[in-house]
Amino acid sequence: MARNVSNTRKALVTAVAWTIGILIFFPILWTILTSFKTEAEAIASPPSFLFFDWTVENYVEVNSRSNYPLHFMNSVIISIGSTLLGLLIAIPAAWSMAFVPAKRTKDILMWMLSTKMLPPVGVLIPIYLLFRDFGLLDTRIGLVVVLTLINLPIIVWMLYTYFKEIPGEILEAARMDGAGLWDEVVHVLTPMAIPGIASTLLLNVILSWNEAFWTLNLTAAKAAPLTAFIASYSSPEGLFYAKLSAASTLAIAPILILGWFSQKQLVRGLTFGAVK
């Protein structure tokens, strides 16, 4: 009897979970479906869900009108570049905060996080002027730098939380066993922190890939990533939903696939600190 109740409950919970999942996924699904419609069908009312004339003409059109490979490569370089640069700065920072904290370490961490509360548009003008003066406008380097700065607080926080979980005694044991700082980092700390470093890396690649404010405002053509590529299809002459959808699908596909294959790491990354 008890088993039946728990089965019903299980089914119910499963149904609710699927409903929520589908609701959340629906906009993406709709975008993908729309990308295979003609412009007329895309704005038809009532909309047709599956029974329309499937066409790939939007993809052909989008590819001929803009340079998808260029934007794709820009996105890859900017997101991976800013994440790697961020890790390079954040690993030593988080390291020292976790293992040799000073009196004000907690305050510095809070201050770093507080910078994320500032609306980016508040610093748009100074950053834009700096970029202009240093010749960084519409360059990949410029975007790598700015996205590194934007995401650095999160990278430091995540790594700090992971490093904190590693018992200090194990590092001390390594020191007693004759390991210098380098051996301690390479043979003991890094292997123990790899799950944490991996999820930090993944989450930051995704955040940088999706970042739209700075990428749109600081690029024009050469360094424009996929966000700019999508935006170029919402033109003043009117919206071309089908083409916009095709562009969007092309832009989100790589990150969606990456996310799919790294779900486990991501869940750990997103709940960092919450569960140990």
Place this chain on the structure above:
Amino acid sequence: MGNIVLKQITKSFGDVQVIPPLDLEINEGEFVVFVGPSGCGKSTLLRLIAGLEDVTSGEISIDGTNATEVPPAKRGLAMVFQSYALYPHMSVKKNITFPLKMAKMDPAEQERRVAAAAKVLNLTDYLHRRPGQLSGGQRQRVAIGRAIVREPAAFLFDEPLSNLDAALRVNMRLEISELHQTLKTTMIYVTHDQVEAMTMADKIVVLQAGFIEQVGSPLELYHNPRNKFVAGFIGSPKMNFIEGADAQKFDAHTIGIRPEHLTLSTTEGMWKGVVTVAEHLGSDTFLYVNVEGFDAMTVRVNGEFSVKHGDTVYLSPDPEKLHRFDQQGLRIA
């Protein structure tokens, strides 16, 4: 190898001085136990010797060379931690090999030493397991294995048995003592358990609030405690202290009598009291007796002694084995 000398070392954390100027010499091959209540600075002292904490002032020399500024990796000491501190991502074998790998030892020699250590510690069948798949006692053995393969100048043990259950603790205590007999290497052992100190040590260092109260062999401390603190800390059950008129009879501010140095009688004696609890262990009987005018006193009688709660008993001290202390708590010779 394994002579360690501490000269006037101090340690402060911020404004708090945890180790006031302290001198101590540890001789080659000695088994030295640092014992004291929690917070007495015994672990800090061990960590200073290890190099895991820097001394605020003073000098530490190991085998005649000044090691004060030498990092822990280069001091040639091995340490066993309370939490074992094994590398969770490495197999038992890799854990034990790690210090040899760090020393860039010849691989054939590494194999030989690990195999020898595993044999001594009964770990041969577990070499390919991860620490997570071992029991507490086995993990402790791995930690000891990791320490012995290096043939260090001295071993440092930081409360290594406090995470084990009582039976295992006794076993491991014997194993460590045997290991010391075999290796004859200097061992410094930190514990708050005076039974461990008494049973294992060649030399006990009793610490309180960073001060060394007394240094001596277990029996020296038992028979001739320098002050009330040492007298009360060494010996189980604890020494009974009596102040006031009864102490003045013996020309002292306080007198101390160990539970085993009290004679018990149901008919006559110096002090009359009522039994509150009687613990019959077979080999011994422990009685907790409420004597008029004193705190409860503990009495230890060899073998069986049939009394129960509420019975009246008489206690007499063995005058030969009575300890006398002055107002400052120092022993009167």
